[in-house]
Amino acid sequence: MTADVLLTGARIPGVDGAHDVLLRDGRIAAVGPTGSVDARSASTAGGDGVRVAHLDGRWIVPGLWDQHVHFTQWAQTARRLDLSHAHSAAEAADLVRDRIAAERSAGAEAEEPLVGFGFHDALWPDQPTRALLDAAAGGREVVLIAGDLHCSWLSTAAARRFAPDTADDPSAAVLREDASFAVTSMLSAADDATLDRWAAEAAEAAAARGVVGIVDLEYGWNVEVWRRRMGAAASGAARSLRVEFGIYPDDLERAIAAGLRTGAAIGGTDGLLTVGPAKIISDGSLNTRTALCVGAYPDGGHGVANLSTAELVQWMRLAASNGIEPAVHAIGDRANTLALDAFEEVGCGGRIEHAQLLDAADVPRFARLGVTASVQPEHAMDDRDVADVLWRGRTGRAFPLAELHASGAVIAFGSDAPVAPLDPWIALSAAVTRSRDGREPWHSEQALARDAALRASTRSHIGLGEPADIAVLDADPFTCRSADLRGMPVAATLLGGRFTHDRVGWV
Template sequence: MNLAVNTVLRNARRYGGDDRIDILLSGGRVARIAPAGAIPADGVPDDAEPVDLDGRFVGPGLWDSHVHFTQWVTQSRRFDLSPARSAAEALALTARELRRAPVPPGETLTGYGFRDALWPDAPTRAGLDAVAGNVPVVLASGDLHCGWISSVAAARLGVTVDDTGLLRELPWISVLHDLSARRPPTGAYASAAAAAARRGVVGIVDFENADNAGEWPARVADGVTSLRVEASVWPDRLDDALAAGLRTGLPLDPDGLVTFGRLKVVVDGSLNTGTALCWQPYPGSPSSHGMSLVSPAELTGLLVRADAGGIRPAVHAIGDRANTEVLDVFERLGLPGVIEHAQLLRAADVPRFAALGLVASVQPEHAMDDRDVADRLWAGRTGRAFAYGSLHAAGATVRLGSDAPVAPLDPWQAIASATSRSRDDRDAWHPEQCLPPEAAMAGSARGRLHLTAGDVADVTIVDDDPLRAGRDRLRAMPVAGTLVAGRWTWRDL
């Protein structure tokens, strides 16, 4: 596959600017940027296509720094539980789905998207069994940290569930992995990648719990070429990765679309599931501070082993105690890395991100989805929840993502939530934690706000200036074009 396509983008504008510029893309890179008209026709390769942008805005290609791509692709095969405001409503949706589409023998009915933290009633295994009958039913929570499983499904999957029917964290993640073992067809991946390109996305960081280093090059070879991919590894595959000589940044396909990413370690749970590890107990549970899934000692061992082989870490930490412990490990080891989520932070820990050279990889749509849950489960602490403004002010490097399918794989949703802390008709939630537009855009483009000569030609073209667009316009931002190494992956021009 040849990525080196030559193009001249004429009459473009930079974010935040009004002056027109021309941009020559050649050999997969930004070869030249000059005032409009200053790149003459005889100054470009003969095969270069001129494209008049008519004043549209051009910037570095956008990345989603945290996705679970197979789960995102598979989501369309699961019925939607997000409207459920109670266990009873979730059961009613399940019953309706069973009537709508009878489940073939040997198959499992799966739903996705319930959020039970604020439900007035509790899930029970008996309640789900009464609706499911002899059909195996598995319902996944919206944060992917919990599942509600019928007795028939539990028996088929070889797991034990208590009277709630709920399975949480690592045992549940194993079930989720088993459910995803039968991969969607390649065309489904290609469609999802193309949809991301239509929203200006040039690359993703895939944290799927899978053999990403093996599966993604095969997908690219089969034609899934709309995105760059950083393919992560989980601890259970770390030894194999080290034995194979894989290291962070290593190209995994001939065109360099797929590179080996980071070691993903999940040290605690989630807010909605009530398993994020916190210093203070959860309301009504004085002995419950959440769950420690990987101890500091275990984390230290994993990071040391990975670092010896050139594999950099990305550590999931949501609760404030989990973040403190992870920061402590990074400080002791003197390693660079990424902390994924960083949803609740002690004030004293905020400046440590910059001081230790750590990236805060955050998902701003979660702040909108979870604001009511946070107000309840983290009451009195939400001023330091999803504290993007504080991290930015303290000099931390902030990267934006979606955690798809937990939130849509659409960077404009993240940018809008990061800059406004509001959605729909609701007032801003802790507006002091808004990110400036420049920081949000840079956080979605790997730290860059503008293209410069010599850059790889990963480019996003939009109709409006994102630095001056309002919240709702950002969410619906018209994307006119996306290029990866100068090759169009989406074009509406």
């Protein structure tokens, strides 16, 4: 049995005065003005006593959640070639050439493929061709993954290994949607033990930003991956997050046969691992011009529907009827209309992931149908220039957070890491300011108030009986400068009353 924890001298944003908060058995056992909780009598009988943390006026908020991540890819991203600042295909190829030359000079050329991440080709002045990448790769297997995860650019050597049907087709240098997902799901630069160590480091870094939970939508069968990471032999860092794992259509019948239901805890993980939603990808992405839209892109296309309406309904009905919440990826306005139509036909609630471009008539349907808008506010900052070109004249309906909130919709923030960093303060800042890097706000009428943005980043509140999942901050998120939200200093994080991050030294 662990010790009780008494947080004393804490301030709660929007509430007057300092407070004491007692944490016991994973829950908030008492909240009151400072001095009102007797630490000497607070400890649980037979426990390890009470640990007192003097917060000295620091602020406490519920622990933060990132409700859309691809965690294994995020854990690997820091070790991949960064292409996010490449302004052309030629510049990206030069980065590949430089990395390979540096590895050779250091005598450390790897046998594994060189993987790059983060390019955005929608506004490139040139085309990502097989010949261009081959010239830079020098026979090396090279896979470059777009920043939105929806396409990848392969050298001939990489295509022979990961997509042999395309190796002799120079026009297939860039793979999109399912073909690209198939390649990226096969990429692994390390064995399970190494990947798990990287995942533990990423979890520890997330805890340092006040994160207590994630919804992991990594492609594949992730229940065993997380069971291994959270097992008795796992390091403490691997157990510093609550994880809800997603299920894709390829594994849906397997999950049903195993009796998995959304919200159910997985044994052997101390309740940290639970079943998440069934993710169904209905369209593509903005940067790849595959998000399904009513209006045309400059090239005349309207995007792609990965599933027919009947197929979408079939998958959603199969999931919902077996207790697994549907989560439909929909970015374009036409895709969102079709997804909401499908929720209405199936007669269930669930989530729409992204909801980036919405028809005005569809905004109130989220609340009416009980569909959560699972959104990634930082994407608005990443995509504003591309959207102004590809969705010209329609960006007033892009990332309409204020309208969704006013309509009564439940909003859940995420990062889509590695598309954006796994840091809810970045998402919260983007939602509140609609700005980054000192630029003018982009459609400021769609900005959220700070309290609404915080609710979209959390799943509980500071109150009796609530989970003892708490972030301790060095600044008040409701009154600090808007520019400081993005880098909010986090002094400590507690998960179920257990410190997972402690910068001050309370443990």
